Amino acid sequence: MNKYRKWQYQMLAKEMVGILNQKGYDAHYAENLDEAKGMVLRMIPPASSVALGGSETISEMELVDIFRNGEYHFFDRYQSLPFDEIVEIYRQSLLADFLVTGTNAVTRQGELVNVDSSGNRVAGMIFGPKRVIVIAGANKVVKNVDEALKRLKNIAPMNALRNGHKTPCTETGRCMECVTPERIDNVIGIINHGMKFEGRISVIMIAEETGF
Numbered sequence: 001m002n003k004y005r006k007w008q009y010q011m012l013a014k015e016m017v018g019i020l021n022q023k024g025y026d027a028h029y030a031e032n033l034d035e036a037k038g039m040v041l042r043m044i045p046p047a048s049s050v051a052l053g054g055s056e057t058i059s060e061m062e063l064v065d066i067f068r069n070g071e072y073h074f075f076d077r078y079q080s081l082p083f084d085e086i087v088e089i090y091r092q093s094l095l096a097d098f099l100v101t102g103t104n105a106v107t108r109q110g111e112l113v114n115v116d117s118s119g120n121r122v123a124g125m126i127f128g129p130k131r132v133i134v135i136a137g138a139n140k141v142v143k144n145v146d147e148a149l150k151r152l153k154n155i156a157p158m159n160a161l162r163n164g165h166k167t168p169c170t171e172t173g174r175c176m177e178c179v180t181p182e183r184i185d186n187v188i189g190i191i192n193h194g195m196k197f198e199g200r201i202s203v204i205m206i207a208e209e210t211g212f
């Protein structure tokens, strides 16, 4: 990465850690994805039950194999199973000890803004799993909720393509406002702050670009 861009991301990630800690999250700074991965694994004790939220950042961290093969009870939504069985794993995941997920946007006021196809990730971030660990590259930071919603709309075609959804945007690269069962952006969740269950949501801010 260009050293000036990196410097800017370092400043932004550090500033966001301060803002997020003031809003009741347990926020941490990480220099890069590897450092963030180490922090995630240190936060989760052996024998914990763990669920993952679908995200390009989680894919980049290659956590699936670690949780499959480690001393964890892993709610493995990445198996090749009929969709109704995957949905059952989504349901069980809501009682996990830890949900590890990326986020689609973090506002400068400390809001976490996320979009889902099924809603399982958004639901678990809001309530259910005892702890939530959110991994966010500095590229996810936006000015406010309006900008976050624009960001969500902009990245939706990439997420549709990544998840193999047959939607019009995977043909055009931009939203075609479809109304189809395969629509990728059915549910939007906004977490305003972390104060109700202070420290339940950890946010690891990474001083580089991760995910979309």
Ligand code: SF4
Binding pocket: 153, 156, 157, 160, 167, 168, 169, 170, 174, 175, 176, 177, 178, 179, 182, 183, 184, 185
């Ligand atoms: S509404 Fe449809 S076309 Fe638009 S981004 Fe979502 S899935 Fe793609």
